[in-house]
Amino acid sequence: MDDPLIQGLETAVAAQPDNVELRLHLARLLVDAGRGGDAVPHVATALQQRPDDPAARELMAQALGTPPAAAGAEPPVPPVPPAPPAPPARQRQREGFDWSAAETDLGDVVPAMFVDGQGENATPAFDVDREHLTLADVGGMREVKRRLNAAFLAPMRNPELRRTYAKSLRGGLLLYGPPGCGKTFVARALAGELGAGFMTVSLADVLDMYIGQSEKNVHEIFETARTNAPVLLFLDEVDAIGHKRSRTSSDGIRNAVNQLLLELDSVGDDNEGVFVLAATNHPWDVDPALRRPGRLDRTLLVLPPDAEAREAIWTHHLRGRPIQGIDVRRLVKASDGYTGADIAHVVDSAAELALLDAAESGELRLIAQADVERALAEVRPSIGPWFETAKNVALFANEGGSYDELLAYLRKTRRL
């Protein structure tokens, strides 16, 4: 009974839930097929992102079976006025469709916005995930893997080594590099490799969450890590603290920072089985207190994916898509300088090109090499601005040689 085109679009929308155009396209087909009820949740989701989009609003009116209001026109006069119209109803008619009725209809489908369900004093729960990824899933990045192996895996597998070098094993590793190049990905894979749980915490979120509660949150994070050991605790956006400290003099932030330093200092003492890995796109903004010996004292540069990594990324993102005649090797060559996130975006755009084409012609077709190449030409690599800043830092603020690795890369790739 289902139209294959509608089915195809449903799959595509499930894969790209934030693509408003695609969603509206599906909704229009559903309305045309007389399935207004099925279209409503899609249009409502689209309206959350684009509340003023006239096409979406009109589509909602159609999906709900209400005639759309012509722009600027007075609402139609009912032939028999049985009861005086309630003011909200008049307002609703002028806006085009019945918002409150739609809200009631959608109560179960679309969560209300602006409600987070947590009281002021609720303590947030921090999740610990089990990772199926391992370092074998990470394409390329040999140097990163080698360093992670030396810092985490070798000592864990070899207690003798750990005892001998116990002192120098204290302290954590700070992954840094341009956005979208695999810091989070490799951290997940490391957790899988260690057979440890994975706990990811964005410090920007923790500090923003509840003013005055940040200190408690920081303690809670490490407490959760300890009870779930072995666990890899991934502290993301650690530069957030530097910003906060310089912009506010709030005691709450200072206490949270102190708590974090305290907790970091005790990792390696009594935090048996808690591994800490931190990440940032802006290491130059990371608070110096966090970089002291014994804390996040070593840096590891995560660069844009090399050819081997790009092959893994293309293959990963194309897997499970309806493709035909894709030449991954050519794509790997053509995508030098693109990040993992850029490549994911290119594949989404290629799928969209094929789908919109199919929607227009009414015939399903597979994603072809030409779609991917067209999308690749349209998506520019996103790392330019990052390297501009990085260049200045490597040249003028390379104190203690902490950016030597970056400097070497910039020279090698002739960015300097």
Ligand SMILES: Nc1ncnc2c1ncn2[C@@H]1O[C@H](COP(=O)(O)OP(=O)(O)OP(=O)(O)O)[C@@H](O)[C@H]1O
């Ligand atoms: N070496 C790799 N092998 C396979 N996939 C990779 C690799 N590097 C990156 N990716 C892919 O690229 C995507 C983006 O990487 P990730 O989210 O880890 O970047 P990030 O450095 O954490 O970015 P941000 O700084 O924005 O948080 C990942 O979801 C992953 O699919």
Ligand SMILES: [Mg+2]
């Ligand atoms: Mg990340």
